[in-house]
Amino acid sequence: MKKEFKSESKRLLDLMVNAIYTNKDIFLRELISNASDALDKLYYNSLTDKKLKVNKEDLEINLDVDKEKRIIKISDNGIGMTDVELENNLGTIAKSGTLAFKQMNEKEVKEKNIDVIGQFGVGFYSAFMVSNKIVVTSKSVESDEAHVWESDLDGYSIKKGKKESNGTEITLYIKEDTEEENYSKYLDEYEIKNLIKKYSDYIRYPIKMEVTKSKLKENSKDEYEEYKEIETLNSMIPIWKKEKKDLKEDELDNFYIDKFYDYEKPLKVIRSKVEGMCSYNSLLFIPSHAPFDFYTKDYEKGLSLYASGVLIMDKCPELLPDYFSFVKGIVDTEDLSLNISREMLQKTHSLKIIAKNIESKIKKELLDMMDKNVEDYKKFFKAFGTQLKFGVYSNYGMDKDKLKDLLMFTSSKKKDLISLKEYVSNMVEKQENIYYASGSTFETIDNLPQTEQVKSKDYEILYLTDPVDEFCINALGEFEGKKFINVSSESLDLDTDSEKESLTKLNEDNKEMLNYMKDVINIKEVKFTNKLKNHPVCLKSIGDVSIEMQKVINAMPTDQKINAEVSLEINKDHPIAHKLKSLFKDNLDELKNYTKALYNLARLIEGLNVENPTEISNLIADIMSK
Ligand code: ADP
Numbered sequence: 001m002k003k004e005f006k007s008e009s010k011r012l013l014d015l016m017v018n019a020i021y022t023n024k025d026i027f028l029r030e031l032i033s034n035a036s037d038a039l040d041k042l043y044y045n046s047l048t049d050k051k052l053k054v055n056k057e058d059l060e061i062n063l064d065v066d067k068e069k070r071i072i073k074i075s076d077n078g079i080g081m082t083d084v085e086l087e088n089n090l091g092t093i094a095k096s097g098t099l100a101f102k103q104m105n106e107k108e109v110k111e112k113n114i115d116v117i118g119q120f121g122v123g124f125y126s127a128f129m130v131s132n133k134i135v136v137t138s139k140s141v142e143s144d145e146a147h148v149w150e151s152d153l154d155g156y157s158i159k160k161g162k163k164e165s166n167g168t169e170i171t172l173y174i175k176e177d178t179e180e181e182n183y184s185k186y187l188d189e190y191e192i193k194n195l196i197k198k199y200s201d202y203i204r205y206p207i208k209m210e211v212t213k214s215k216l217k218e219n220s221k222d223e224y225e226e227y228k229e230i231e232t233l234n235s236m237i238p239i240w241k242k243e244k245k246d247l248k249e250d251e252l253d254n255f256y257i258d259k260f261y262d263y264e265k266p267l268k269v270i271r272s273k274v275e276g277m278c279s280y281n282s283l284l285f286i287p288s289h290a291p292f293d294f295y296t297k298d299y300e301k302g303l304s305l306y307a308s309g310v311l312i313m314d315k316c317p318e319l320l321p322d323y324f325s326f327v328k329g330i331v332d333t334e335d336l337s338l339n340i341s342r343e344m345l346q347k348t349h350s351l352k353i354i355a356k357n358i359e360s361k362i363k364k365e366l367l368d369m370m371d372k373n374v375e376d377y378k379k380f381f382k383a384f385g386t387q388l389k390f391g392v393y394s395n396y397g398m399d400k401d402k403l404k405d406l407l408m409f410t411s412s413k414k415k416d417l418i419s420l421k422e423y424v425s426n427m428v429e430k431q432e433n434i435y436y437a438s439g440s441t442f443e444t445i446d447n448l449p450q451t452e453q454v455k456s457k458d459y460e461i462l463y464l465t466d467p468v469d470e471f472c473i474n475a476l477g478e479f480e481g482k483k484f485i486n487v488s489s490e491s492l493d494l495d496t497d498s499e500k501e502s503l504t505k506l507n508e509d510n511k512e513m514l515n516y517m518k519d520v521i522n523i524k525e526v527k528f529t530n531k532l533k534n535h536p537v538c539l540k541s542i543g544d545v546s547i548e549m550q551k552v553i554n555a556m557p558t559d560q561k562i563n564a565e566v567s568l569e570i571n572k573d574h575p576i577a578h579k580l581k582s583l584f585k586d587n588l589d590e591l592k593n594y595t596k597a598l599y600n601l602a603r604l605i606e607g608l609n610v611e612n613p614t615e616i617s618n619l620i621a622d623i624m625s626k
Helices: 007-018 026-048 083-090 095-102 106-111 116-120 123-129 189-199 251-259 342-347 349-372 374-393 400-406 420-426 442-446 451-456 469-476 497-509 511-521 547-555 575-586 588-605 613-624
Strands: 061-066 071-076 131-139 146-151 156-161 167-174 207-216 224-232 268-274 280-286 303-307 310-316 328-333 408-411 417-419 434-438 461-464 482-486 525-529 537-542 565-571
Touching (some): 026 167, 026 189, 026 310, 061 189, 083 146, 123 131, 328 349, 342 349, 349 374, 374 400, 374 408, 400 469, 420 434, 461 469, 511 525, 537 588, 588 613
Parallel strands (some): 434 482
Antiparallel strands (some): 071 167, 131 167, 207 224, 268 280, 303 310
């Protein structure tokens, strides 16, 4: 009986088969990766399951090509699949792929020529780009029966079949050539050899194929004869053990793209070989963009852990701190025994040492990138900076010292990201603090009245636009002995002594009026300021919670709501100041209206909502019509 593919898979299949721009070559690497995984799984299981008798030397992948019949067979003697597994694994596209796919619409994919396969890690299905029929015969090590999965793209069927030993055999019926596409090349020995060298050389099991060779005929000097011989096509050296000189161009990038389902090259590759207390090889990658699920709960951090070349854990989270969770890669060590349990692994001392080394290596490489290739670093920071800032602030700021040098914020002067070190070295004479302001975009912050006085002194301001920024800055507290000062907070103190004196006097003289206004809008304080140049009013936060932090916290889906304590500051030199004073003398009702209007204008500038929009708009219209 023929079954339909799940609808999501069907859409993706259609798209893939018709995608002209996708690199069709990669189908072979996908199938070989799957075969290699199946061999890994079998070997790994055999280490703990005594019933399984596996000899590592026997594990292999075989390719078989029949030019006449236009078929390629890829077989492995790995773990195999039961009928249920065939149904579950090949009836739908790998979960990771579909999820990403759901977030994109077809039009977008077509218009942008997105590399569907690379993007969604569709693996097995990529074989449909070159075949019009696929037959999978598989026998699981757990079962005595073999099953055959067959599909011509319209749907699939699963029935009982025959197979001597455990493993999987995949038969591809290669498409006929068309005007645009030469499919026959995939039946060519030479082409296949090249594809294996290019994409699958590092596979640690032999990939064998019968190849045609020629030799001089016996007793002849110039006559050749052809003969067949089984050849191993890959070097089998794990890529992380290869010497630099033996690595082909793009080999590491291709490995990354294949293994970690990315469609872009990594931003940076970090290789290390460590010997000593703990010996290991590591190959780490910093992606050039955040994976689609990076900032969700679904994202799992970790590095692939190999013990002497055998994969023992696909994503070992202990190898990476949370703030470096974006790093992908592998670690191969001889210091772990192969059949170590998950619980034991966590307690292993050598794993901790490796994790520590890896952490400092990543940090060193990032600092190096910032130093030598700041454009790349900015790209990195735009993708993963939030994670670093989060790292500063979580764990009660425990890790802040490790991370502070990696941080960047947007500078008011440069209009671009700069590091805190750079900020400090840019500080002008007499400047003692690091100034920052927060808001939703660069422009909103740049227009904030509170930035006026600081700018007039030629001080640089860090513009914080990421919700986590201010929490991060608060956790840091200081950098190289310089305090962080929010330009919108009371603690901003740039006035000279005489300026302060005359301001105190002004506020003292108008105390009654200011108190009256304060009671009208029910806030902590209303006062005159000399910090504003052109704007009539602004809000200042008093205490630790700023207005931006209030917004961030209150946007969280919890019941906990907070209110930043604020004061309303009035520009002492603005015409409105005189107006208020005269209203206080002879029209208290009107002063009430003015106070409400001014307070709500200040709220608007801060990006806060107007508390009672109808009342305020009537009130303003009222004032205007007088
Ligand atoms: P992915 O490899 O990303 O999981 P695939 O579509 O390539 O997605 O494969 C789906 C699943 O089918 C695999 O996860 C694996 O469980 C199973 N599978 C594929 N090829 C083989 C094979 N040669 N031997 C055993 N299982 C396989």
